[in-house]
Every structure is written in structure tokens, then in C-alpha cells.
Amino acid sequence: MSLSPKALEAAHLIDRLDRLARAGEQEGRLNPVQWEALRYLARANRFSRKPAALADYLVSTRGTVSRTLASLEGKGYVARKPDARDRRSVDFALTRKGSKTLTRDPLLVLARNIEQATGGDATGLLDELRQTLRNAIARNQGRAFGACHTCRHFRAHVRRLTRTPHHCSLLDEPLSEADSRAICAEQEPTPA
């Protein structure tokens, strides 16, 4: 294998950093998956805050996610709400406590470290990581779970001067600015 030692060491460092970040997670008795669930709920749009979508996102099973959410619900980090349109379905959302807890997200600590390390300009690092992720996703043919506005179904500015100027042509739903920056379970990258 013609793998440069540098790339290998970079991979090693990424793993190590992530593990360090996760090590601090004993904090509020949250395990890594539970943190990820919180993060997901914080960033997902209102059509994607469902167990099934989260299961896809986590590459896990529905059963497991069901219990994860139940656990988080029990600790008061998330709350469930029935879906008005489909009575099989439920919506989850962060509670105030959940949002507050997220500010102690170990990933934030990592981010602060990066901030320091790069002297505030993480542009180069960011570009490379992004490209790396792109490769990784392509190889795994995993779902992207990208931002709404990068999706092929995103229609920008179809309703001017409203609070929901954008539109999703897949779900046929009006979208706010905030919506357009959220993670969407349905997101498919616009073909290059």
C-alpha cells in the first residue's frame, strides 16, 4: 500500500482527538450516541426530528434509537410530540435543559482547541476535512444528511418578502432561512 506516513498520522490524530473529546463525555451521564442524538435534534429541520431519520443518521436500528430517545426523554433532555399528519409518527425536540446541556458539548471543547491551534483561522483545516469527508461518504455511499440549502430539492426565494421565502420541492413545504441551514434527512446533494 502506498500510503504516506503523514496521512496515516493525520488519521491517527483525528481518532485520538475524537477519543479525547469523547472521554470528557462522562460529564452528564451521556454516552456518545446520546450526544449525537442531541446534536442531531438541534440541527435537524422539523421534518427530520423523528426516530427513523435519526436511526438512519446514526446508522443504527430503530429499536436502539427508540430506547436512546426514551432514555434521553427520561432524563429530561428531549420531549416527544405526536405528529399531527401521521399518527404512527412522533416528533422529538430538545427541551430547554437539552439545549442548555448542548453548550457543554465535548465537541465544543474540541472546537476551542482547534481555535487555539489555528490561531482562529481554521480555513485550510476545514477545507481538507471537508474534502476528506466527501471522499469517505462517496466510498460508503452513505446518506449525506447535508444542509437543506445544498439539496437538489431546494428552491430558493420562491416567496419573496415572507418569513418562509424558500421551498422544498420534495416535501412541498415552505422553508425559512433557518430551515434552509438545518440538516435534513432527505437531503440529496445537487448533482455536480
Added chain:
Amino acid sequence: MSLSPKALEAAHLIDRLDRLARAGEQEGRLNPVQWEALRYLARANRFSRKPAALADYLVSTRGTVSRTLASLEGKGYVARKPDARDRRSVDFALTRKGSKTLTRDPLLVLARNIEQATGGDATGLLDELRQTLRNAIARNQGRAFGACHTCRHFRAHVRRLTRTPHHCSLLDEPLSEADSRAICAEQEPTPA
């Protein structure tokens, strides 16, 4: 908090990448900790291949590590050997099968992705990650587990023309070139 969005996104990407890498770990029935144990044993010097050191490295407990190693031993990836000097202690080492398995390390896949993303020159990425790790370790006051030759106890080239030219002033042990590049549980960075 004055945290740049870029640093935050970089942290997010690091986590995402690591999770992707770990996702492939179902492979040979090895869980993440077990992979890390294998990696550790591959890179640790011969004084550090002990359960206690591994426990520190993993920021875990000895009990857990004991079971992890027992499991790996059961599957034939590692073998134990009593320590001649201290009969309480045991040394672990990769078996041939363990070494072979490591070539399928999911981190290698990540490394290949980085290789692609950076066009082979991961120098900048590497520097930033390294600096980040340094910060993180400083904050966590965790042990460094750095390479032997970066240690304050490392004495280079004290025995010329031998197979063990270097020396560890802490353990008072001769060191080969290979030793000097291995991970050491006792490593303390040379003060800047």
C-alpha cells in the same frame, strides 16, 4: 463564547469522520476499543505493553482493559507472556494474526481518504491537528503517550555502532532505533 464557526465545523467534521471510520469496524467482530488496543500494542514499546499502561492510554479502568485483552486473546489477536522481572505483571503482544488484522484497520481507510483529499501532502493538516492535540492534552492534563525520542528521558546515541545506540534515563534501558519511535507509557515531553 467567541468561537469561530469554522473551528466548530472543523470539530464537527472530525467527529463525523471518526464515526464513519468506526462504523466500518463491525468487520472482524472488533469493537472500537479493541481496535485501539491492537493499535496501541503495535506502537507501544516493550515496557508499555501492559494492561495498566493501556488502561491509562484508553482513559479506562484496569478491569475493563483486562477483559478487553482477554477477549482479544481468546480470538487469537494477542498473546500474553509473564514479565520476568515482576511476577505480578504481564506483557501482551500482537500475534501474527493480530498484526495481519491491523492492516485492515478502519483508520487506514480514513488515512487513504486524507491522502486523496490532500493530494498526498498532509503536512499542513498534520501540523494543525498535532497542535490541537497538544492543547487538548494540556487541558486534560492527560498523559501524552508520545514517541519515545521526544521524551525528556531520552538520550540519543550514547552507544555508537550498536543495535541499541540510545538510552532511557528513566528506566535505564538501552533503546534501539525502533524503540525510539515507539509509544511509551512513561513519555514526558521535553520541556519547551
Added chain:
DNA sequence: GGACATGGTTGCTAGTCGAAATTAAGCCTT
């Protein structure tokens, strides 16, 4: 209306973790 698909929960089993108790060995002081 009946077959089938979909969203979610629950019973079961297996595996993991951390804390504490346990065993064995080394070290040190007298």
C-alpha cells in the same frame, strides 16, 4: 376491504463499562 408497507415499541440475548472486592506479588521499615 384486504394485502402490504411503514413508524415505532418491546422482549430477549449478548456484550460492555465502571466501581468495588479479591488475589498475588513486590517493597519497605523495623
Added chain:
DNA sequence: AAGGCTTAATTTCGACTAGCAACCATGTCC
């Protein structure tokens, strides 16, 4: 050399988590 303290590793125990598969309720399609 005897007792007390420390250290290395393992084991036991209890709590949790994961995945699978069976299950229920609801929605959809012919």
C-alpha cells in the same frame, strides 16, 4: 523475617446498551 502498605491484574456485580425479531398501530394502494 514479619508486618504493613502499595501495586498489577483479575473477577464479581449491577446498570446500560446494542441488535434482532416479533409485535402493534396506522397508513397506502390495488
